[in-house]
Amino acid sequence: xxxxxxxxxxxxxxxxxxxxxxxxxxxxxxxxxxxxxxxxxxxxxxxxxxxxxxxxxxxxxxxxxxxxxxxxxxxxxxxxxxxxxxxxxxxxxxxxxxxxxxxxxxxxxxxxxxxxxxxxxxxxxxxxxxxxxxxxxxxxxxxxxxxxxxxxxxxxxxxxxxxxxxxxxxxxxxx
Ligand SMILES: CC(C)(COP(=O)(O)OP(=O)(O)OC[C@H]1O[C@@H](n2cnc3c(N)ncnc32)[C@H](O)[C@@H]1OP(=O)(O)O)[C@@H](O)C(=O)NCCC(=O)NCCS
Numbered sequence: 001x002x003x004x005x006x007x008x009x010x011x012x013x014x015x016x017x018x019x020x021x022x023x024x025x026x027x028x029x030x031x032x033x034x035x036x037x038x039x040x041x042x043x044x045x046x047x048x049x050x051x052x053x054x055x056x057x058x059x060x061x062x063x064x065x066x067x068x069x070x071x072x073x074x075x076x077x078x079x080x081x082x083x084x085x086x087x088x089x090x091x092x093x094x095x096x097x098x099x100x101x102x103x104x105x106x107x108x109x110x111x112x113x114x115x116x117x118x119x120x121x122x123x124x125x126x127x128x129x130x131x132x133x134x135x136x137x138x139x140x141x142x143x144x145x146x147x148x149x150x151x152x153x154x155x156x157x158x159x160x161x162x163x164x165x166x167x168x169x170x171x172x173x174x175x
Pocket of ligand 1: 039138
């Protein structure tokens with residue numbers, strides 16, 4: 001069985017970042033992340049059309065956390081104290097000791113090594129504290145920046161495909 005107990009919420013810290021739980025006051029940044037055409041270019045999800053959508057999303061995510069279904073961190077920059085992106089672990093399987101990872105950064109904060117720094121911390125937490133043995137990621141075949149990130153994190157291409165979207169390719173990392 002995985003060690004899935006997300007209450008109290010696991011706050012994680014790195015040199016430049018604090019990874020904390022989402023709050024309703026993050027709704028504006030969450031709206032931008034979920035509506036910006038560049039950020040959502042390769043993501044297979046409905047685009048947010050209002051700040052109210054973002055608020056509903058935050059409530060849904062915090063419900064998932066309180067029921068230990070998924071973990072979703074707001075990535076905060078220590079330097080400017082604002083939410084600059086998110087990173088999540090979801091799709092937990094006790095049977096396979098696995099989960100999936102997802103991540104996104106506001107465009108102004110991309111290409112600074114921020115997501116690599118956040119993802120290394122979250123991956124370490126997933127292996128050591130939740131005790132997953134495998135982390136999976138599915139990304140659009142043309143999502144080059146995500147692919148470069150997964151390569152740096154030592155993910156390997158899998159043979160798994162997503163039945164609902166043949167353009168997604170699978171990657172995995174094992175402990
Ligand atoms: C996926 C995503 C988070 C990757 O962001 P990113 O900025 O490329 O990744 P990082 O924050 O780790 O930054 C890495 C880049 O910063 C550069 N960099 C600059 N300063 C750095 C520093 N101090 N330390 C490390 N790297 C640094 C690195 O060289 C690297 O660039 P390169 O890949 O051209 O070599 C971003 O493209 C995104 O939000 N995309 C939209 C959402 C999305 O597609 N999510 C994936 C779903 S599967």
